[in-house]
Amino acid sequence: MTLLYKADPERGKQWTRLFADKAPALSFRVWPDIGDPAAVRYLAAWQPPEDPARTLPNLEVIFSVGAGIDQFDLSGVPDHIAVVRMVEPGIVEGMVEYVTQAVLTIHRDLFDYAAQQQQRVWRELPVRAAASRRVGVLGLGMLGSAVLERLRLFGFACAGWSRSAHSLAGIDCYAGAESLDAFLARTDILVCLLPLTAATHGLIDAAFLAKLPGGASLINVGRGPQLDQQALLDALERGHLANAILDVTDPEPLPPAHPFWTHPRVRLTPHIASATRPETAVDVVLENIRRHRSGLPMLGQIDRARGY
Known part of the structure; x- marks a missing residue:
């Protein structure tokens, strides 16, 4: 039984060392050195090969090495092959750190102070209490829930929206299309943490943004195609x-x-908000292999109908 890794080669070296230490009985290979294709039961990949069932005829599970699976072409993955997104502590911790600093950057007027610095202006701006700033997170999965839990500790008025109903302590939860307008109307800082699906592609358009209060701000850590950039x-x-x-x-x-590169009111980072940490990712993959061999549900297994 072989696990094949197909993603960043440098990270592949780390995965190789970790699997040798944690699961020496498991055959571990790094693409393109696949060995016997018929022996590969598990694939950990950023993008699977084209027609994975033909390339790896006994493949049973594809593990995404990232939190999302929108980079996969699921139409080429037969239904009998399970697809599992990465659910590991490093991804959560990184996203919580990034969104927290982004919210605080906006809340403490660091865009304005950066502009003042460029103009050599030394002027204090009024400081708002966190409780007066309404933060809203689109998406109440593993990442969105963790982000809201941390922001709540600062005293922000926190709310979350998702397609299905959730209940989180200290968080105003909105659910379904019928509640989206009310959620946007009460949100001063909007954080997008939605997965990219057919329903969320282009979601944040001119009409969507118009429903936010005047002076609101946007933090997008979901996916680029969810945002109408011109809007x-x-x-x-x-x-x-x-x-x-x-x-x-x-x-x-x-x-x-x-x-966007030069806009004074836009800050760009190169898709680094969160990343899989090999040390914890390997533990999660091994746990899911154990679950799969035991006939138990795997952590992060996607629902094909929903696309996440």
């Missing part, structure tokens, strides 16, 4: 939105002439 630029130009912090764009990277 965001227009909203910033009109002053309806104050700031945007974007860790994801479409495409990645942006063309050199794209206005």
